Amino acid sequence: MTHVTSQAALRRRGKRQPGGAFGFAVTAAFTFIIASAPQPLLAQTRGGTLNFIVTPEPTALVDLATTATNVLKVSPKVVEGLLEYDFKFQPKASLATSWEVSDDSRKYVFHLRHGVKWHDGQPFTSADVTYSIQTLRQVHPRARTTFANVTDIATPDPYTVVITLSKPAPYLIKAFSSSETPIVPKHIYEGTDAQTNPANNAPIGTGPFRFVKWVRGSYVEYVRNDDYWDKGKPYLGRIVVKVINDPAARTVAFEDGSVDLSGDTPVPLSDLERLKGNPKLGLETRGYEFQAGVARIEFNLDNPVLKNPKVRQAIASALDREVIRKVIYYGYATPLASPIIPSSPYYDPAPTPYPFNVEFANALLDEAGFPRKADGTRFALTVDPLPIGDLPARTAAYVKSALARVGIAVTVRSQDLPAYLKRIYTDRDFDFSINGMSNLFDPVVGVARLYTTGSFRRGVPFTNGSHYSNPEIDRLFSQVAEETDEAKRKQLFSQIQRILEHDLPDINLVSPQYLTVYSRSVHNHTTSPDGVSASFADVWLQR
CATH class of the missing domain: 3.90.76.10 (Dipeptide-binding Protein; Domain 1)
Incomplete structure (x- = not known):
């Protein structure tokens, strides 16, 4: 051994x-x-x-x-x-x-x-x-x-x-x-x-801090575990996890010193320039290597309209990833069509088969049998953005505007996280959602859960919410999961990416920088x- x-x-x-x-x-x-x-x-x-x-x-x-x-x-x-x-x-x-x-x-x-x-x-x-x-x-x-x-x-x-x-x-x-x-x-x-x-x-754990109390809607308190196995640690006496729902209020809290730390870009991107100039504050880009992932649109393929591949192709063609990068993410993102991030050795940089083209999107919807009605619309959909941070909701607003140009009327629906998770993964009462999924330490774990047939698990969050099933994808993920030759793994992941980008169970938009x-x-x-x-x-x- x-x-x-x-x-x-x-x-x-x-x-x-x-x-x-x-x-x-x-x-x-x-x-x-x-x-x-x-x-x-x-x-x-x-x-x-x-x-x-x-x-x-x-x-x-x-x-x-x-x-x-x-x-x-x-x-x-x-x-x-x-x-x-x-x-x-x-x-x-x-x-x-x-x-x-x-x-x-x-x-x-x-x-x-x-x-x-x-x-x-x-x-x-x-x-x-x-x-x-x-x-x-x-x-x-x-x-x-x-x-x-x-x-x-x-x-x-x-x-x-x-x-x-x-x-x-x-x-x-x-x-x-x-x-x-x-x-x-x-x-x-x-x-x-x-x-x-x-x-x-x-x-109840073995870790450096002990749970004290959770005041719902306000804070969670932890205190130092004096019997921690790593003697001398932790150094902190106490952690107070604060709940501040308003992004602008979080910026103020950093500026007035009432909070010390937060991740996942906790403040509006428009405030970052101001915070960069504050000598008491710093910004860190490390610490997201496990979490690095993709912002995406996930379709409910049980929806009869979205089950039509031409409709999904049209939606993909109606979206401009460069606008999303510049306007939604203030440049803190990389456009991509793949579910695998660009920094991964398994990333396939092949361009999307459905680049931004409004004329092509309209033609696809006509071919799919959804002509414009008297009011200019073809059909209506509802989008549910993941209620973590403000970026999914801002992306939803852009998607609504972009799809209106091709005759798809979109309603943006808001809810808290428990309601969102129940709606998407248990009740499956949705048309499409906007969320982000991490690649984690290997795409076999971070990506396969979104696409393999066996990963459709009703009631289990952040799995195959689209209800996508493709035996070839199942076979390729099964093969790459046990493959130890790096060149062969890269080849298998390239095949996976190209099939998914063609089938469009989701639309991968950008890889954000947190x-x-x-x-x-x-x-x-x-x-x-x-x-x-x-x-x-x-x-x-x-x-």
Whole structure:
């Protein structure tokens, strides 16, 4: 077996790691973005309260059954994973101190940290890991794909976990972060419905912070875990997660010092120039390597109108991605038609088969049997933008205007996040939505969940919401999931992208560049690809 310690990068005999560095989502277009300026080395100070904005308000405090970014930002403060990762996606120790991967990549052995306790005093053991992975496979939007090849999880002793696979999964070693594979306490969850367990809203973990209370609509409070296994950490005494729904109010909160940190570009893009000039504030572009993804339109293919491929082709042809980049994203995005981001080694830069062409869009709609009526419209649709940030809603406004030019009347419908998730993924009461989906550490996990037949899972958010099914896509994703040759993987992903761009179960628009806004009194806020979705065990304040 290939042995990997907490201080060494994973090595496999004769095998190169796929996607060794997805790189930053920043392209040449973003070279003007301010990243955190180098700072002199300072001694860490202890204590203090970090005021951290998460928007919209989380729907849960544990990411066991959701991949919503607002939940991912809070869960890892309490609930940990087996591993952490550096900016090159190399694994580091967390609840596992060392690990081994067999030469045929079909067996993973994790050696767990001794002496770790859950926040209620119970010991952390291998049974918790086994329970968590088995439960994630049932309720998590991505885990069924991530752990698809797992045939057995053995626990020969309380500090050893052996995962056996039927086939190689070259991406699997990158899947054990707290934000992707959270380890929850078996003694709290076993025998309950994991999706409705009260601990999802009052978490018990092994992490650096303990949950105190959640005042709905206002804030979530965490305090330092004095019994944390990494002695001396965390440095912060307290974290207050504030809910500030108005984007302009968030800008003011940064300027007056009432908040210290927030991610996913929490302020209006139009305010960034002003914030760049504030010596007390900084902007950071790192910390989105796992989260980097694509803003997209997702069709409901059960809708009889949208089931017609010519209608989808017409909608694609009516949209100008360059307008979206400039007007909606203020230049902080890269136009693309692929579901895979440009910084990925698997990105296929082939141009879209349906470029912006209003005349062609009108012709397609005529051919599809939808002539204009007396009022100039052909038919009506409703769009549901994802209610996280203001960019999906602003994109929806543009789409409404653009489609009006080809006779499609669009109504923009607004709702809170729980209502949106229920409408799209449970009730399926929608025409099309505007959302964003992350590529994650490998497209097999981040992209396949949106398109494979088996990923249509009613009631499970951020999966195949279009209800798209193509046996060839299923076959290609199945093949690339176990392929270890990088050249062959790239070829397979190119085939996948070209089929999807032709079939149009969705329209990929741009790859956004996200930013973290922070007070310069906050140190070590971005130390990994998880960015502000990390544990904050290393964060400290210089007041």
